[in-house]
Amino acid sequence: RVPRTSSGGGTMISFKKACEAHGLPFSDKPIDGSSGFGPTESNIVDGKRVGAYRTYLVPAMKRENLKVIQKAQASRVIFDGTKATGVEYLNKEGEKVVVNCNKEVILSCGTVRSPHVLLLSGVGDEKNLKKHNIPLVADVPGVGMNFQDHIWAAVFYEPSEPLPSFPGQFLSTQGLWRIDGNTEKQPDYQIVTIGRKEYLHNFPKPPGYEDKEVFMAASTLLHPRSSGSVSLSSSDPSAYPVVDPNYLACPEDLLVLRKGLELTCKIVSSMDCIKSNIIPGPLDVDDYIRGSAQSLFHPVGTCKMGNDIFAVVNEKFEVKGTQNLRVIDASVLPSLPSGNTHVPTLSVATRALQIMRGN
Numbered sequence: 001r002v003p004r005t006s007s008g009g010g011t012m013i014s015f016k017k018a019c020e021a022h023g024l025p026f027s028d029k030p031i032d033g034s035s036g037f038g039p040t041e042s043n044i045v046d047g048k049r050v051g052a053y054r055t056y057l058v059p060a061m062k063r064e065n066l067k068v069i070q071k072a073q074a075s076r077v078i079f080d081g082t083k084a085t086g087v088e089y090l091n092k093e094g095e096k097v098v099v100n101c102n103k104e105v106i107l108s109c110g111t112v113r114s115p116h117v118l119l120l121s122g123v124g125d126e127k128n129l130k131k132h133n134i135p136l137v138a139d140v141p142g143v144g145m146n147f148q149d150h151i152w153a154a155v156f157y158e159p160s161e162p163l164p165s166f167p168g169q170f171l172s173t174q175g176l177w178r179i180d181g182n183t184e185k186q187p188d189y190q191i192v193t194i195g196r197k198e199y200l201h202n203f204p205k206p207p208g209y210e211d212k213e214v215f216m217a218a219s220t221l222l223h224p225r226s227s228g229s230v231s232l233s234s235s236d237p238s239a240y241p242v243v244d245p246n247y248l249a250c251p252e253d254l255l256v257l258r259k260g261l262e263l264t265c266k267i268v269s270s271m272d273c274i275k276s277n278i279i280p281g282p283l284d285v286d287d288y289i290r291g292s293a294q295s296l297f298h299p300v301g302t303c304k305m306g307n308d309i310f311a312v313v314n315e316k317f318e319v320k321g322t323q324n325l326r327v328i329d330a331s332v333l334p335s336l337p338s339g340n341t342h343v344p345t346l347s348v349a350t351r352a353l354q355i356m357r358g359n
């Protein structure tokens with residue numbers, strides 16, 4: 001379910017007017033990944049965000065062929081040669097328990113943990129596995145490589161009127177745009193405005209505004225050229241893996257974020273619901289971005305699908321060099337979509353299901 005933002009109220013109208021004043025195309029229709037400005041879509045039912053747990057797992061819990069074990073951490077896939085035969089997990093007491101399978105094992109631990117479990121299981125780059133004394137099952141050098149994530153940099157404004165309340169809602173309005181303004185090509189940044197009472201807690205409020213309402217707007221880098229990695233810190237499954245996001249390593253990424261932030265400031269400062277700008281003041285924009293940009297929590301790519309040497313799964317989601325093992329989660333996306341990753345991940349899972357059913 002992806003309903004449209006209920007109503008952006010005054011802030012939405014104000015954003016629309018500002019876009020039109022700058023000659024930017026605003027549409028009341030959902031933005032489908034191509035360039036344009038408009039309202040956002042959200043998975044919201046009765047004021048609550050809805051994810052895969054409530055929409056897929058809860059309705060399936062009554063099935064007799066489903067058993068969910070809580071407080072269990074998958075520590076490795078068990079192999080007979082290169083054929084997956086089960087999973088070892090740590091229970092809540094930290095004891096190792098093995099579950100055998102008679103068909104196949106599906107890893108869905110996400111972009112950080114799916115490659116971690118593969119590496120702990122002996123599927124990865126042979127040289128790195130050797131360093132951690134992990135016996136090799138399959139030499140798949142791309143496991144944990146190609147980490148990509150959306151990052152965004154935010155600016156803050158004082159609103160001229162009280163902000164509306166949208167419980168459970170994340171964004172109000174957005175724009176997908178390119179630094180060269182070419183609307184024929186895929187957008188390279190996303191502008192979002194968060195003009196609502198409920199604040200995003202991962203962004204500290206500007207000094208002096210801790211107990212006041214602030215209007216936030218941000219620019220997101222959609223298709224970073226920089227990529228990072230997930231690797232082992234130890235062969236101990238309870239040790240965290242090393243995540244090196246390598247943000248902004250390529251100068252082009254900083255350029256896109258800067259251009260995006262400049263347009264964000266231009267639009268927002270001409271919105272009639274805005275009283276004054278708080279942050280950034282007269283700063284070096286690149287320094288500001290480097291010091292303040294944050295993850296939008298959209299990592300993908302560490303078990304990417306493809307045919308090249310760094311691909312981890314094939315088009316059937318099967319892990320290369322193994323049998324009876326698939327990865328189905330955001331880690332298989334070879335690159336980031338021009339938007340948020342929740343629905344693309346659900347689409348990937350739906351496609352995987354069709355393939356597993358033989359369609």
Ligand SMILES: Cc1cc2nc3c(=O)[nH]c(=O)nc-3n(C[C@H](O)[C@H](O)[C@H](O)COP(=O)(O)OP(=O)(O)OC[C@H]3O[C@@H](n4cnc5c(N)ncnc54)[C@H](O)[C@@H]3O)c2cc1C
Nearest residue numbers: 072073074108109110111113297329330340341342343345
């Ligand atoms: C704070 C936050 C806000 C977000 N907001 C949005 C948004 O507004 N819109 C949007 O489109 N996307 C959003 N995302 C991104 C979206 O949630 C992800 O893209 C999506 O959940 C990825 O799905 P996944 O199945 O790959 O991984 P996950 O959803 O992370 O699922 C992996 C699961 O595996 C479990 N797990 C991990 N390791 C193990 C292990 N060893 N053993 C057993 N279980 C394990 C985890 O606990 C988790 O339940 C947000 C993400 C975060 C973190």
